[in-house]
Amino acid sequence: MALEDDAAPGLRAAPRTEEPGPDAGRDCGIAPSRAFALAAYLDRWSGCAHHALAASDSEPLTLTALLRLAGPEERRRWREADLGYADPRGASWLRATVAARYHRLEAGDVLISAGAQEAVTCVLSALLGPADHAVVVVPIYQPSELVVTRLCAADGVALHSDRNWTLDLDRLAAAIRPNTRLVLMNFPNSPTGAALDRATLDGLIDLCRRHGLWLVNDEVYRQTDRDPERAVPPVVDLYERGISIDGLSKGFGLPGLRVGWAACRDRGVLDRALTAKSLLSSCLAGPSEILAQVALRAEPHLTGRARGIGHRNQHRLRALLDRYPDLFDPDEPANLAFACPRFRGREGATAFARTLASEDGVLVLPSVLWHSALASIPTDRLRLGLGRVGSGAALGILADHLLRRAGR
Incomplete structure (x- = not known):
């Protein structure tokens, strides 16, 4: 091309x-x-x-090792769990626990998903249509890029490999079109490990705010950032149109639970993401929700x-x-x-x-x-x-x- x-x-x-x-x-x-x-x-x-x-x-982690970390309430839930359909949005108590990881969010600002990639897919499906355009910061997990390019037109902005994988905001600004709807990125980044510094993230948010863009960040490697004390806050905490994607597969060592989430201040967007989710997993497995609650409470x-x-x-x-x-x-x-x-x-x-x-x-x-x-x-x-x-x-x-x- x-x-x-x-x-x-x-x-x-x-x-x-x-x-x-x-x-x-x-x-x-x-x-x-x-x-x-x-x-x-x-x-x-x-x-x-x-x-x-x-x-x-x-x-x-093994199931036995994780259950050893459960508190009395989680142990009760585990003993009494039924295997019926769960709440499509995720159990209210699990969403509240996830929301508490962010500033000013409540349970209604979180959508639980079957892994972080499902959250990415549903959010993008909720925000993008054939008449739209998106900017994708690459490299990125290939399925995320494929979701975007199947939904709408897109431009890619590559990280500077010869400048320690930095993001050039002028280059990103040049990619924005009149019909651009969102920016999709993955920081901390795979495969490079690159993380945004606060000045660059603030500049990116200012750019998105001026153009009315959504900023979707796949943040699944936050827990494994080398220097957590210097890590920038999740985008949902800094920007009214920021959407943070995360999950338990990477830093928690629990990919088998298949638990991820989207955190967003606009509940209308989460409603539309839930509609997209109904075509995929519909709901999470009830036992996974209980085990996810155990893991989040034992995060340190x-x-x-x-x-x-x-x-x-x-x-x-x-x-x-x-x-x-x-x-x-x-x-x-x-x-x-x-x-x-x-x-x-x-x-x-x-x-x-x-x-x-x-x-x-x-x-x-x-x-x-x-x-x-x-x-x-x-x-x-x-x-x-x-x-x-x-x-x-x-x-x-x-x-x-x-x-x-x-x-x-």
């Missing part, structure tokens, strides 16, 4: 019906496809790669556990990469869930990842898997998961692979 003649550098336009091209993923060792490239890659390589450095979630314990694992693996990775300055750029991970160093080997990041999986059974993710139809994404990066206990052993195998490679 060619750049529009009047587009600013780093912006690429997409018509309403366009999806990533048929060659997306060709360099990943998977068949050319319009499908979700990351899922296709995992399907291709997971069977032969038994040492995971690909995960972006924290070490999963769960996220502290996850952060401890991430810190240990981050130190191991830093020591390893420092031994090979000719292969890896000095790139201090900004998130405890993963790192995204530049790989400088002659074969390229994608070929290196395939070789590592086939020869040593260690699965890492090349950045080509975050291919975007909207803007160019660097393909010389590797995303390495740091959140699992097994990541330490996998890093040891990676160290052996690099040692053998150096001796060839």
